[in-house]
Amino acid sequence: MRYVTVALVMALVVPLALGQQQPPKREFRGPGPRKPEDCDMKKSEQAAFCKTCNAILEGQTLEDHKGKDYKAHEVGKRKVCVKKYFEAECHPENNSFEKGECCGKAKVEKISRTPLVWLCEGCSQTVDQEGGKCVFPDCPKKKLRQECQGQPAFPHTNEDNFRKKQKEKEKKEEKEKK
Numbered sequence: 001m002r003y004v005t006v007a008l009v010m011a012l013v014v015p016l017a018l019g020q021q022q023p024p025k026r027e028f029r030g031p032g033p034r035k036p037e038d039c040d041m042k043k044s045e046q047a048a049f050c051k052t053c054n055a056i057l058e059g060q061t062l063e064d065h066k067g068k069d070y071k072a073h074e075v076g077k078r079k080v081c082v083k084k085y086f087e088a089e090c091h092p093e094n095n096s097f098e099k100g101e102c103c104g105k106a107k108v109e110k111i112s113r114t115p116l117v118w119l120c121e122g123c124s125q126t127v128d129q130e131g132g133k134c135v136f137p138d139c140p141k142k143k144l145r146q147e148c149q150g151q152p153a154f155p156h157t158n159e160d161n162f163r164k165k166q167k168e169k170e171k172k173e174e175k176e177k178k
Contacts, residue, residue: 047079048065083113086108091103114149118144120144
């Protein structure tokens with residue numbers, strides 16, 4: 001094991017000392033501009049959140065975290081994105097933002113909550129709270145923007161774009177039937 005460590009050090013340090021090789025520069029790539037399908041974060045609220053479990057606490061899980069088994073867990077408040085949607089029990093892929101029916105049964109109303117994070121536009125690192133700083137000191141752009149952690153998966157997507165795509169899909173299906 002010692003020989004392997006010494007060999008690695010020699011392979012890296014000796015060429016550097018001789019000026020033959022330079023360490024690779026870290027390349028930062030930001031997340032890029034927002035995409036049309038990204039979550040619009042229209043509604044947000046404060047919710048109990050466990051940093052240790054990385055979970056939003058509601059109902060029984062919140063009561064469990066007040067017990068002695070979870071004393072070491074870091075529980076606090078965090079801003080979350082809230083989306084209300086309707087799910088078909090028979091076909092879960094037929095989710096939508098409007099009430100409706102599928103196979104003669106009414107769709108069930110559901111609520112999805114996902115934590116909001118702050119994303120560095122320079123290096124794409126996430127920070128848990130507003131006012132946080134990028135973890136890389138040599139990051140070229142330390143500007144943070146708020147993002148929904150659940151995007152672009154349904155229901156954490158842009159509702160207006162989703163509705164537009166649904167209408168296009170329905171029109172296409174109608175044309176295919178004719």
